[in-house]
Amino acid sequence: MSILNRFKPLVSPVCKRVLVEQTGVFRRVCSVPKAECHSLCLSRYYRADLASCQVSTYYLDSKRWYSELHSESSNSKKRSGVNEEETTEKESDVSTHLNQRSSETFTLDVLVSLLHQENAVDICVIKVPEQIKYTEYFVVVSGVSPRHLRAMALYAIKVYKFLKTNHDPHVKIEGKDAEDWMCIDFGNMVVHFMLPETRELYELEKLWTLRSFDEQLKSIPAEMLPEDFIYDREVTKD
Amino acid sequence: MTLPQFSRSLTGLLGNASSIIHQRTFSVSAVAAAIQKMTRVRVVDNTSLGNTPYHRPPRVIHVYTKNGVGKVGDRVLLAIKGQKKKALIVGHKMPGERMNPRFDSNNVVLIEDNGNPTGTRIKVPIPTHLRKMEGDYSKVLAIASTFV
Numbered sequence: 575m576s577i578l579n580r581f582k583p584l585v586s587p588v589c590k591r592v593l594v595e596q597t598g599v600f601r602r603v604c605s606v607p608k609a610e611c612h613s614l615c616l617s618r619y620y621r622a623d624l625a626s627c628q629v630s631t632y633y634l635d636s637k638r639w640y641s642e643l644h645s646e647s648s649n650s651k652k653r654s655g656v657n658e659e660e661t662t663e664k665e666s667d668v669s670t671h672l673n674q675r676s677s678e679t680f681t682l683d684v685l686v687s688l689l690h691q692e693n694a695v696d697i698c699v700i701k702v703p704e705q706i707k708y709t710e711y712f713v714v715v716s717g718v719s720p721r722h723l724r725a726m727a728l729y730a731i732k733v734y735k736f737l738k739t740n741h742d743p744h745v746k747i748e749g750k751d752a753e754d755w756m757c758i759d760f761g762n763m764v765v766h767f768m769l770p771e772t773r774e775l776y777e778l779e780k781l782w783t784l785r786s787f788d789e790q791l792k793s794i795p796a797e798m799l800p801e802d803f804i805y806d807r808e809v810t811k812d
Numbered sequence: 813m814t815l816p817q818f819s820r821s822l823t824g825l826l827g828n829a830s831s832i833i834h835q836r837t838f839s840v841s842a843v844a845a846a847i848q849k850m851t852r853v854r855v856v857d858n859t860s861l862g863n864t865p866y867h868r869p870p871r872v873i874h875v876y877t878k879n880g881v882g883k884v885g886d887r888v889l890l891a892i893k894g895q896k897k898k899a900l901i902v903g904h905k906m907p908g909e910r911m912n913p914r915f916d917s918n919n920v921v922l923i924e925d926n927g928n929p930t931g932t933r934i935k936v937p938i939p940t941h942l943r944k945m946e947g948d949y950s951k952v953l954a955i956a957s958t959f960v
Contacts, residue, residue: 749948751926764954
């Protein structure tokens with residue numbers, strides 16, 4: 575009976591997708607405990623059951639689901655930082671996570687899978703190299719409308735609040751009153767929700783993959799000191 | 813042009829240079845407080861407003877804090893090129909906490925009313941302790957190129 579409960583929510587995110595291959599994969603998995611049409615109703619009840627234990631199993635199974643989707647999905651573009659190959663890292667992560675069933679943390683996989691579920695447009699995950707001591711993963715997501723962005727951001731916060739422990743800090747949405755750009759900073763990940771026009775304007779992916787070779791940076795003219803600039807010995811109180 | 817003023821700093825190198833030191837025509841006081849009203853600031857992003865030359869440097873006309881002193885992470889109102897613009901302080905000359913960077917100029921990033929940065933890139937190093945502070949700084953950190 576418990577096995578049945580575990581595999582029920584697994585099918586729920588899949589039923590939202592149009593991809594037939596994945597459903598085939600999971601139907602095969604679900605045929606083991608013989609879960610039937612219950613799965614179709616569950617996709618709608620996901621939000622309501624957020625507080626229930628089904629979410630935790632969803633997270634675990636969605637990681638496996640995500641890594642299989644990743645190879646087929648053209649939406650999520652992944653670029654590497656400095657000689658870092660994220661895909662190989664992911665696949666090894668999945669196997670270790672399946673063993674650590676009790677550690678339900680809000681990792682990158684959870685975030686990307688929930689963004690997929692929210693029909694996010696153009697998910698871009700960039701692995702930030704270690705030298706830049708800002709964050710590990712930089713995620714840029716587009717949305718259809720400001721309301722869509724807000725819904726995605728709030729949903730991400732909701733899932734994070736559910737999955738976090740008492741030791742994890744609270745996370746807030748930055749830029750709540752700006753309707754075209756919102757950010758959330760989860761310690762090891764930073765997510766930016768932008769509208770496509772804003773995304774074109776700022777080109778954050780270019781900056782964070784190219785770093786110092788970025789075009790916009792190069793086009794900033796070098797600073798010229800004015801003619802009457804005075805060099806002075808710095809007198810500071812210490 | 814700048815040679816007379818340069819000689820003032822090269823005093824140690826030149827032997828009997830005291831005779832050729834020229835006096836300034838105005839006084840320059842050492843920087844004491846952090847950013848407050850009427851301080852001249854340096855805009856460090858790639859906006860046209862901040863980079864086109866104007867006969868007056870951008871000045872702070874209001875600091876949005878309880879006391880009128882602005883530190884890193886505070887919002888201020890600038891007067892640039894005859895218009896008012898909000899900005900975020902990203903570095904000041906006043907020494908702050910011990911292990912936090914101190915900058916040689918009062919750096920400021922232009923910001924819209926909704927918090928979005930006006931520029932798209934920042935060349936100047938941005939302090940990383942902005943991340944821990946309370947406020948909406950992720951956007952400014954996202955367009956920064958180097959961190960200190």
